[in-house]
Amino acid sequence: MALAGLSVREDAVGNIFGRWEGSEPDAPAVSTGSHIDAIPYSGKYDGVVGVLGAIEAINVLKRSGFKPKRSLEVIMFTSEEPTRYGISCLGSRLLAGSVSLVTALTQTADNANISFLDAAKSAGYAENEDFSSVFLDENSYSAFVELHIEQGPILENEGISIGIVTAIAAPASIKVDFGGNGGHAGAVLMPQRNDAGLAAAELALAVEKHVLESGSIDTVGTVGILEVHPGAINSIPSKSHVEIDTRDIDEKRRNMVIEKVHESAVSISQRRGVELLEFKIVNQDPPALSDESVIKAMESATQVLGLSHKKMISRAYHDSLFMARKAPMGMIFIPCYKGYSHKPEEYASPEDIANGVKVLALTLAKLSINS
Amino acid sequence: MALAGLSVREDAVGNIFGRWEGSEPDAPAVSTGSHIDAIPYSGKYDGVVGVLGAIEAINVLKRSGFKPKRSLEVIMFTSEEPTRYGISCLGSRLLAGSVSLVTALTQTADNANISFLDAAKSAGYAENEDFSSVFLDENSYSAFVELHIEQGPILENEGISIGIVTAIAAPASIKVDFGGNGGHAGAVLMPQRNDAGLAAAELALAVEKHVLESGSIDTVGTVGILEVHPGAINSIPSKSHVEIDTRDIDEKRRNMVIEKVHESAVSISQRRGVELLEFKIVNQDPPALSDESVIKAMESATQVLGLSHKKMISRAYHDSLFMARKAPMGMIFIPCYKGYSHKPEEYASPEDIANGVKVLALTLAKLSINS
Numbered sequence: 001m002a003l004a005g006l007s008v009r010e011d012a013v014g015n016i017f018g019r020w021e022g023s024e025p026d027a028p029a030v031s032t033g034s035h036i037d038a039i040p041y042s043g044k045y046d047g048v049v050g051v052l053g054a055i056e057a058i059n060v061l062k063r064s065g066f067k068p069k070r071s072l073e074v075i076m077f078t079s080e081e082p083t084r085y086g087i088s089c090l091g092s093r094l095l096a097g098s099v100s101l102v103t104a105l106t107q108t109a110d111n112a113n114i115s116f117l118d119a120a121k122s123a124g125y126a127e128n129e130d131f132s133s134v135f136l137d138e139n140s141y142s143a144f145v146e147l148h149i150e151q152g153p154i155l156e157n158e159g160i161s162i163g164i165v166t167a168i169a170a171p172a173s174i175k176v177d178f179g180g181n182g183g184h185a186g187a188v189l190m191p192q193r194n195d196a197g198l199a200a201a202e203l204a205l206a207v208e209k210h211v212l213e214s215g216s217i218d219t220v221g222t223v224g225i226l227e228v229h230p231g232a233i234n235s236i237p238s239k240s241h242v243e244i245d246t247r248d249i250d251e252k253r254r255n256m257v258i259e260k261v262h263e264s265a266v267s268i269s270q271r272r273g274v275e276l277l278e279f280k281i282v283n284q285d286p287p288a289l290s291d292e293s294v295i296k297a298m299e300s301a302t303q304v305l306g307l308s309h310k311k312m313i314s315r316a317y318h319d320s321l322f323m324a325r326k327a328p329m330g331m332i333f334i335p336c337y338k339g340y341s342h343k344p345e346e347y348a349s350p351e352d353i354a355n356g357v358k359v360l361a362l363t364l365a366k367l368s369i370n371s
Numbered sequence: 372m373a374l375a376g377l378s379v380r381e382d383a384v385g386n387i388f389g390r391w392e393g394s395e396p397d398a399p400a401v402s403t404g405s406h407i408d409a410i411p412y413s414g415k416y417d418g419v420v421g422v423l424g425a426i427e428a429i430n431v432l433k434r435s436g437f438k439p440k441r442s443l444e445v446i447m448f449t450s451e452e453p454t455r456y457g458i459s460c461l462g463s464r465l466l467a468g469s470v471s472l473v474t475a476l477t478q479t480a481d482n483a484n485i486s487f488l489d490a491a492k493s494a495g496y497a498e499n500e501d502f503s504s505v506f507l508d509e510n511s512y513s514a515f516v517e518l519h520i521e522q523g524p525i526l527e528n529e530g531i532s533i534g535i536v537t538a539i540a541a542p543a544s545i546k547v548d549f550g551g552n553g554g555h556a557g558a559v560l561m562p563q564r565n566d567a568g569l570a571a572a573e574l575a576l577a578v579e580k581h582v583l584e585s586g587s588i589d590t591v592g593t594v595g596i597l598e599v600h601p602g603a604i605n606s607i608p609s610k611s612h613v614e615i616d617t618r619d620i621d622e623k624r625r626n627m628v629i630e631k632v633h634e635s636a637v638s639i640s641q642r643r644g645v646e647l648l649e650f651k652i653v654n655q656d657p658p659a660l661s662d663e664s665v666i667k668a669m670e671s672a673t674q675v676l677g678l679s680h681k682k683m684i685s686r687a688y689h690d691s692l693f694m695a696r697k698a699p700m701g702m703i704f705i706p707c708y709k710g711y712s713h714k715p716e717e718y719a720s721p722e723d724i725a726n727g728v729k730v731l732a733l734t735l736a737k738l739s740i741n742s
Binding site for chain 1 (some may be wrong): 396410411412413450453457459521522523524538540542544552554555556557558559560561562563566568569571572573576579582583588589591592593594595596597598599600601602603604605606607608609614615616618621632685686687688711712713714718
């Protein structure tokens, strides 16, 4: 990987920073970047385009003879996907200075009961166990820009090259556990059952119902994880585990969905005589708005390049959601095949990626010389 | 393990036979036995009581000076639980002479795509790959008796020592796979979704509904396996897998449930725009009736021992279901704690096990001297 002659450093949680020193090295830098981790059976573009694209944007600027005023930094964020420890955007969340997350990380374990600290240590991180060293200073960055595939079908459908993100929808995630008596699938008659698997099935359908009831196309909710225990065909499930993701560009409306899902979990457990062992809101983040100054820089870049663009909302969340807490933020979207993401069919064409990199390069250049 | 001086042989699929030669070695023998395999997170009594109990019953008879006329055989059956290859009662099914099973076994693989033949070979079996060598001759046995925990609460609730099984409910198992487009949990709006996980959730609830509609307390149905793929909180399930177990003492009524579940699977897939990739009836066995001669021998044993007993139905299936195809069959049930089975809390008291072993010993003795 060409690191474009950047000076590289890594923080205690594995975020990697590559810096191109500007002529005003003490001024807050302009930063860009994304992540390269992925969910299982995922695609190859989500995140990766924003890391390799950022490095290439720096290369483009270097080749063009550009000299930055503010320094430019490329960030590769740790663990954007909530795959192993159920915490999304781990790297950027910590950079944004979450004290509660630092506490939570000392108590977090994966499904094999390996603690986060042990896993981080065995990967060569977390030497002093104090993740607050990761927190960004208030004036680290004058702006943050992320290049990313849209992960939705709008740009492709409308034949538009560049999406300029004005807001990122507010995500929340919930873990639910039900417990029942289980037993033998032949011997326990139906009236004696309290089937934890059926409680999970009902809750999954309740999530869909409450989301549809919101009345807004912007409300979404998903049960991406549904597990039953012990998981044998002739055994009534004695435990079930459900993980729910719900998002909206309207925080209040999304929180209403969470409340209704909670009510459903309670009433399902009561009606079925199943225990509601846990209903845990893992995170419930507020939405983020892009900054007008960054939006203007991105728009002007598309105009210089003669590329069509539209302003749009990001329904997926990104490291930008958290970087917005520390710096004026903006995001550049490029089209992707059929809007597919989080599956192997995910694809963005070389032309669209090149357009995105050019827009990013010009935006960085513009923000670098802004006073 | 005291093998009670029995001469031991093993067949090509791993069924193990211990024989106590009688004074009429050419007459069909009397057999007993059960299994020692278990589902994950199971108990320690299901099956095991009928294997160790059978060996102990032989010991009891030897100690008492009894001389068998018909030979007595203890059988430890291979793989009664359908855990790895989805086939229940593998050993006894083959003994009963299933040609279709022999064919199926050459095409069966587990979830890691390891073929049944490779697994059997690596365990030291299936040398010549011809499992029809396992089939029992028509006149191998004059009777088969199995000792087992009830796996239900009736004997314990009613304070009765011995259950005499008159019939075994007819089990069927079904595998269902749904497929959808999957996608990103934030970016794909609700109307564009075809969520394979929600299709599975609906089907699980439909199984419960159709079972309850049967109108009989004897109809049961369970979704013990429900898996969603890729299984990430922020990914819409693109595939789901459901395994259904349904049973009844009335074969027609049970088959009606299967038909309705199939209709539901089709209508759910159509309504949700999800593909019904597979609806496979893995097995659909007829019920088995105990033989009057064996029932009488068991009843007379309880009377000699002064133990309370009641005639009852086995709602769980057993190797006896298949042995009934080759010999007059009977089953002895003993009470178990709260009727729990297929979970770690499964328990039978030493007293109840001892009672069961005594009834088994006397029953074997009686059947051995029957002409």
